[in-house]
Amino acid sequence: WLAKRHFPLPPNMFAARSYLRFARRNFSSANSPPSYLFVGAGKMAEAMISPLASPSSTDTPPPTVSVNDVSKQQLNRMSTAFPSIKAHPELTCDAVDVDVIVVAVKPQNCTSLFLNLRPLLEKVEKDPVILSICAGVPIWQFCQGLSTDKVVRSMPNTPATIQEGVTVWSANGGAECGNLFTEKELHLCKELLSSCGMEVQVEDEKFIDMATSISGSGPGYVFLLIESMVDTAVHMGFSREVATKLVHQTILGSTLYAKSTNLHPAELRNSVTSPAGTTASAVYELERGGFRTNVSDAVWACYRRSLEMGGHDSNVGPGRVGDLPSGEFGDIK
Secondary structure, three states: OHHHHHOOOOOOHHHHHHHHHHHHHHHHOOOOOOEEEEEOOOHHHHHHHHHHHOOOOOOOOOOEEEEEOOOHHHHHHHHHHOOOOEEEOOOOHHHHOOOEEEEOOOHHHHHHHHHHHHHHHOOOOOOOEEEEOOOOOOHHHHHHHHOOOOEEEEEOOHHHHHOOEEEEEEEOOHHHHHHOOOHHHHHHHHHHHHOOEEEEEOOOOHHHHHHHHHHHOHHHHHHHHHHHHHHHHHHHOOOHHHHHHHHHHHHHHHHHHHHHHOOOHHHHHHHOOOOOOHHHHHHHHHHHOOHHHHHHHHHHHHHHHHHHHOOOOOOOOOOOOOOOOOOOOOOOO
């Protein structure tokens, strides 16, 4: 009754039902704590649940957090780690009637998820935002598979598990996403993603695939560098414990130093490269081995694979006949 009174119905009956659903949702949730459902209970889902399930120092009511996974073992692990969350072995109308559904399943499992989730979404009162952290699955597949326009695609990375990650995300509609989402819905997504570290919103979804090759898979490149340096230090004679400490702190300190100075990496490298010195000899060998080109080729290969997973043309990059993507970043917020 309150919803009908405060939100007049449009004349079209189909639109009226949808609008009444919208009105009820906005009226009833105006002062209620947000609710989240995580479909998939892997490491990234756990990283996002952790700040939500942690005790708050404010008087704000805590959010309602639920998790669904096909693995009972995973659900038991999550319930033990976070006693306040609800575990759902199966998807039900009650489970999906939330503000935000975080899809954290493997990309190849999305099709079966759509078949199970779509009929439930059609029955619930709320119209949840679908927040995907699935690599390579474009927004349109979620829109088509779940019959909804409220889809946000994101690309987090592994350091999110210690709240030091970076997540690039884009809402359906790009610059016009305000026509599909309320400010509160976008705010919920932004706050959830920022709880795991830094978040960067882009208007064009194409930057999500690009970010997959830089920040999404980037930790894998760094870990390989760490592994190579540690193994070499051990080969030289260091214990693995000492070698690991040296390499970890070197990479961490170098990153913090680069951020604090805000100088171009070439300037920083030149500042530690003395003429005819040790660093100059090492850099020479790296360059002779094609270090820059190897890194660039690896990043482009990752980007192409992300495009392929989304059903896009992957014939892009140096030496390819496809056009290079635009490098305009004016839409980053």
